[in-house]
Amino acid sequence: MGQFLIGQGSEGRPFSIDPSSLTKHSIVFGATGSGKTVLCKNIIESASISGIPVLAIDPKGDIGCLAIRSLDFSFRPFSDIEAKLLGKSPEKYSKELAAEYHDKFQASGHEEDDLKRLVDRTDVRIYTPRSNSGLPVSMSPRLTPPKAFSKNMAEEPSLALDLLELKASNLLRLAGYGENSRVERSLITQILEEEWKNGRELTLENMIELVTSPPFDKLGMLPLDEAIGRRERTELSRRLNVLVTDAGAKAWFIGEPPDFDRWFRKAQGKTPICVVDLRTIPGEEGKQVFVEYLLQELFYWLTRQEGTQTLQYLLYFDEIHGYCPPVREPPSKKILMHLIHVSRAFGLGIVMATQNPVDVDYKVISNANFRFIGNLSTRQDIERVKTGLSLGPEAFEVISGLRTRQFYYQVFDRGESGIVAPGWLMSYHRGPLEPGEVKRLKAGTIPARIQVRVLPMAVPDEELLREAERKRAKRGILGGAEEKAELAKTLYLPFLDFTYQYSMRKGLLSKQTVLNKGRSVLLALREVEFGFEPSLLELAPQLVEAELESGSMVPGVDSTTLVQERLDELKHLLSEYDEQVEGLREKKGSRSKEDPAKATLKDHIDHLEEARSSRWRMFADGLKLPSKTDPNTLEVLHGSLFYIPYFIVKLSRGGESRFLVWDRRGKENEIIADELMKNRKFRELAESRLAGKTE
Numbered sequence: 001m002g003q004f005l006i007g008q009g010s011e012g013r014p015f016s017i018d019p020s021s022l023t024k025h026s027i028v029f030g031a032t033g034s035g036k037t038v039l040c041k042n043i044i045e046s047a048s049i050s051g052i053p054v055l056a057i058d059p060k061g062d063i064g065c066l067a068i069r070s071l072d073f074s075f076r077p078f079s080d081i082e083a084k085l086l087g088k089s090p091e092k093y094s095k096e097l098a099a100e101y102h103d104k105f106q107a108s109g110h111e112e113d114d115l116k117r118l119v120d121r122t123d124v125r126i127y128t129p130r131s132n133s134g135l136p137v138s139m140s141p142r143l144t145p146p147k148a149f150s151k152n153m154a155e156e157p158s159l160a161l162d163l164l165e166l167k168a169s170n171l172l173r174l175a176g177y178g179e180n181s182r183v184e185r186s187l188i189t190q191i192l193e194e195e196w197k198n199g200r201e202l203t204l205e206n207m208i209e210l211v212t213s214p215p216f217d218k219l220g221m222l223p224l225d226e227a228i229g230r231r232e233r234t235e236l237s238r239r240l241n242v243l244v245t246d247a248g249a250k251a252w253f254i255g256e257p258p259d260f261d262r263w264f265r266k267a268q269g270k271t272p273i274c275v276v277d278l279r280t281i282p283g284e285e286g287k288q289v290f291v292e293y294l295l296q297e298l299f300y301w302l303t304r305q306e307g308t309q310t311l312q313y314l315l316y317f318d319e320i321h322g323y324c325p326p327v328r329e330p331p332s333k334k335i336l337m338h339l340i341h342v343s344r345a346f347g348l349g350i351v352m353a354t355q356n357p358v359d360v361d362y363k364v365i366s367n368a369n370f371r372f373i374g375n376l377s378t379r380q381d382i383e384r385v386k387t388g389l390s391l392g393p394e395a396f397e398v399i400s401g402l403r404t405r406q407f408y409y410q411v412f413d414r415g416e417s418g419i420v421a422p423g424w425l426m427s428y429h430r431g432p433l434e435p436g437e438v439k440r441l442k443a444g445t446i447p448a449r450i451q452v453r454v455l456p457m458a459v460p461d462e463e464l465l466r467e468a469e470r471k472r473a474k475r476g477i478l479g480g481a482e483e484k485a486e487l488a489k490t491l492y493l494p495f496l497d498f499t500y501q502y503s504m505r506k507g508l509l510s511k512q513t514v515l516n517k518g519r520s521v522l523l524a525l526r527e528v529e530f531g532f533e534p535s536l537l538e539l540a541p542q543l544v545e546a547e548l549e550s551g552s553m554v555p556g557v558d559s560t561t562l563v564q565e566r567l568d569e570l571k572h573l574l575s576e577y578d579e580q581v582e583g584l585r586e587k588k589g590s591r592s593k594e595d596p597a598k599a600t601l602k603d604h605i606d607h608l609e610e611a612r613s614s615r616w617r618m619f620a621d622g623l624k625l626p627s628k629t630d631p632n633t634l635e636v637l638h639g640s641l642f643y644i645p646y647f648i649v650k651l652s653r654g655g656e657s658r659f660l661v662w663d664r665r666g667k668e669n670e671i672i673a674d675e676l677m678k679n680r681k682f683r684e685l686a687e688s689r690l691a692g693k694t695e
């Protein structure tokens with residue numbers, strides 16, 4: 001993993017940070033508008049394009065904008081709100097923005113590919129507790145035992161006890177109990193411990209019963225009834241019961257609980273950026289409880305991962321004030337401090353931002369390796385920062401001279417300090433997303449009409465529909481007249497026209513290397529793999545620019561990442577074959593000539609080599625490469641997307657259905673029809689377009 005570029009340092013030099021030093025945490029201070037969020041988002045953009053999954057806690061709703069990005073920096077319709085505020089036409093404003101982002105990107109020090117990586121290889125998901133506007137995430141108190149609980153209890157009792165305490169506190173908090181409900185907490189903790197030790201699953205309903213009649217008759221040293229009276233127990237179970245019955249409480253259980261195995265997993269080669277938008281939770285108290293719960297789940301999950309020194313994940317908490325204040329102990333504080341302590345050993349980096357050091361507990365600051373101080377509005381604020389961070393008198397000068405988007409930084413472990421200006425973001429940075437926009441982003445940011453290169457349809461739809469009707473009446477595979485055409489539409493599928501190069505040695509004696517170039521086409525959908533189709537290149541002269549309704553096309557991957565992924569996969573596979581063969585050769589070498597096992601080993605080797613070469617041939621033939629080409633010299637260069645229309649009819653009768661597909665010249669295409677029947681993901685993609693559902 002390379003360095004993370006986050007802006008410009010002195011004399012405009014690129015300013016990068018070492019990923020592993022991020023596990024020692026970072027904190028950013030500055031007045032509103034000083035550029036804190038921009039600085040942190042620079043870290044997030046750089047980390048995610050390097051493959052580091054991110055969890056971002058977003059109290060204000062402006063982190064979700066990381067989802068708004070495009071290869072040509074056009075951000076409509078999301079830029080229309082700003083356009084309106086500025087009294088400009090949406091088109092004009094969008095063009096101006098694109099020009100600004102383009103220029104700033106060129107000057108940023110980012111590689112051209114970084115933007116592509118952000119757009120194609122990261123995936124921003126906005127989670128909204130208690131709401132369906134984004135991806136709903138629930139707080140169902142999972143009372144199932146953490147993995148290997150008994151083992152942990154034996155080997156690392158303090159960690160196991162922490163887990164117990166935290167779970168009990170969170171449950172009580174949900175039920176409306178405060179920090180000083182100690183007896184209730186011991187009761188819940190003991191019930192949990194009893195059940196977890198025995199590996200028993202526990203639901204909220206079970207817990208309610210167990211509270212009324214616990215499976216033990218002593219709590220600590222005292223008889224149960226003396227430690228916690230019946231009346232208190234009834235009250236506790238009553239309050240827990242409300243969680244199961246009350247509508248307001250039930251809203252916590254909308255959606256799935258956070259599952260970091262899934263949240264942090266790369267899906268389809270894309271690194272996830274999970275943004276949790278806290279605005280859907282009413283009231284400070286509720287936000288607190290949710291953050292506590294979310295961080296607890298993260299803590300459980302993290303402590304089950306293998307230890308490591310290198311950065312594996314990032315947690316970004318914006319506007320953290322109120323969540324770990326210096327004196328009070330709100331629910332979120334304890335777990336946050338816990339996370340800060342253990343996360344380094346598990347490769348979790350934590351990035352926090354707030355206005356002033358007085359907003360956070362001193363331990364948070366003293367545990368942060370990177371400290372960034374931005375523009376502050378009053379002299380008083382500057383004094384506070386100076387005291388809070390024990391800065392020398394010269395720092396006062398520096399900090400008072402800072403402009404917007406300029407930060408004084410300290411890297412604690414290296415004794416370094418200086419000034420950094422966070423870079424211009426590749427994603428669209430603007431004010432908080434509106435609920436409708438969150439919804440829209442969830443559905444995918446496909447504008448209504450898109451300008452693309454297409455092959456025109458040569459046969460009118462009506463003719464093909466008549467053809468389909470004839471077929472239906474004649475063949476009626478699903479049962480003649482009762483069968484009906486449920487959906488029928490021309491759908492444009494994406495293809496990628498890409499170039500590649502590879503080197504070949506010419507002549508055994510001269511050993512001169514020559515560079516060859518080639519071109520091919522591939523269906524640009526992750527869901528479908530039809531292989532390479534160089535023959536489609538002949539159609540290139542017929543391509544025209546057209547404006548398509550997004551509902552009539554299946555958008556493809558507009559870069560060579562798909563080809564690259566397949567090539568990487570293949571290389572990996574080939575090297576596995578090589579390793580196996582190598583191992584067998586060694587074994588074979590150590591056997592004597594007479595040993596019958598030698599012949600078996602030879603057969604095995606031959607078989608593997610044959611399989612290896614046929615694997616490679618399948619790929620190489622598709623690209624028309626000479627079979628001697630070394631896959632390691634193959635380089636994928638440029639790609640450009642175009643669309644080909646297919647007329648697709650879905651016939652149904654009862655629960656059964658089948659697809660008929662015609663190509664643009666009116667010829668039936670069974671390959672695509674078959675794929676639609678067999679490949680569920682592809683079918684769902686196509687059907688949602690056929691049914692006109694784009695959002």
Ligand SMILES: Nc1ncnc2c1ncn2[C@@H]1O[C@H](COP(=O)(O)OP(=O)(O)O)[C@@H](O)[C@H]1O
Pocket residue numbers: 030031032033034035036037038039404405423424425426427428429430
């Ligand atoms: N794409 C972008 N990249 C970097 N800075 C931006 C971008 N878009 C707007 N800005 C600037 O970011 C500033 C707002 O910074 P922000 O990080 O939101 O402040 P805060 O400190 O309140 O979090 C504004 O001055 C604005 O000019």
Ligand SMILES: [Mg+2]
Pocket residue numbers: 036037038318
């Ligand atoms: Mg901000």
